[in-house]
Amino acid sequence: MDCLCKYSSSEVPTSTPTVVRTKLRHGIERKVLHCEVCDFVFLEPQSADLQEYYREQYRKDYSPSVVREMSPRETFEMYRPYMVERIGRVGPHLLNDMTVLEIGCSTGHFLDALAPHVGERIGIEYNASHAAFVRNELGVPCYTAPIQESGIAQGSIDVIFMFHVFEHVEDPVSFLAGMRPYLSERGSVYIEVPNVDDALVSPYAISEYADFYYREPHISYFSPRSFNLTARLAGFSGEQEMIQRYSLMNHMHWVSARSPMKDAESGMATPTFADDESDFTLAVNQWLAKADDDYRELLKKHERAESMAFLGRPGL
Ligand SMILES: [Zn+2]
Incomplete structure (x- = not known):
């Protein structure tokens, strides 16, 4: 993967991305690059079968608890209460006849909270046990394949949600552009990502936090500027808002x-x-x-x- 400059004919890169770190969480050695022109921060390219990785291994390597691996039920129970705040944010944009899709829905805590607010709900989740939990325990259809291979009809989705998933995808501009055919006439996307301008990362400069923050599954690290540019390059316009979940x-x-x-x-x-x-x-x-x-x-x-x-x- 390259920086965002490769998509932009008007913004010719004047600098090569510089190396800002050489180590990730768990002591993994890999370069983190930053382009001053587009402000995009990203991991040095490396080929990997991401769909296969997310099927089983990801939640073993990166559990919501730093102490131990959690079951789908425990993960659901832990995150479900926090969906009240999320529904408060997205609720005003929903209508009760809408069909919504969440890509990377984990154990479906958000899809569950959406039940009273929308018509149909669909999930995509590569983790096999989480997807099974969504289907069997929540009764919500959940695919374990990319949207293009899921059988979801083009033009059928009113809102595509992604919460802390977009930073995991290879080539975010192409990925987001690939969502467009699946949106209905009134369709929109709602994407939440970490902010690399996070106070703990730069102004406080806590090196232990940086060691924890930069991690192999996060390929892209967006700032408000590069996030806006990514959306624009993928053919979307809209608005950004800041979110602070941690106290x-x-x-x-x-x-x-x-x-x-x-x-x-x-x-x-x-x-x-x-x-x-x-x-x-x-x-x-x-x-x-x-x-x-x-x-x-x-x-x-x-x-x-x-x-x-x-x-x-x-x-x-
Ligand atoms: Zn760039």
Whole structure:
């Protein structure tokens, strides 16, 4: 894979991408490259059968818990409560006669939360046990193949969702352009990715976080600028928003202990110092919740939040 400049006839590259790192999570040696012209950060090219990798091995290498591998049921139960916030964000764009597709739906926690908001739901998930969970436990059709091989009819999907999946695909511009034929007349895409301008990555420059952050499955690392350019090059226009799922407590933990909290659930929860019902504890927890809200807003305002989403439609 190359930087985004190869798609852009007007933006002729004036610099070759520079090496910003040589090591990924788990100590894997591989170069991370950055192009100053398009601001795209990406792993040095390497051939791999990604569909085969995601079928079984991925969740063994990268579990939501840093402690151990989780079952599909445990993964579903862990993420399901956080879908309330996600539905709050995407809900205003949905109608109850829409057919929606989520690519990389994992255990279907988001598809499950969508049930009251849309007509038909479809999932694509390469992980065989997660896809089986979606079909058997949630009763939602779920394919284990790329959209082009799934049998999904062209022009049939009103919204294609991708949450923390787009950074895994090879050649994101071609991948996104390949979604266009499957969208209906009113069709749109909603794509959420990590933001490489994340406060923990650059301004705080926590090397232990960088060792954890850059990982082999993440081929692309988007900034607000390169994410917007990618969408445009794929023939989409729309709007971006910043998302901060991890708390002030999570950032304080990284800054002081220089290590992740024990699981994603603890890292995303609203911080509390105690759980008794005393006036003091209630006041402290209320103050913490306010500080947490303010901090998340500050990160978003400065485009330093950990993730960002693009909502767009075909056409420039
Ligand atoms: Zn470039």
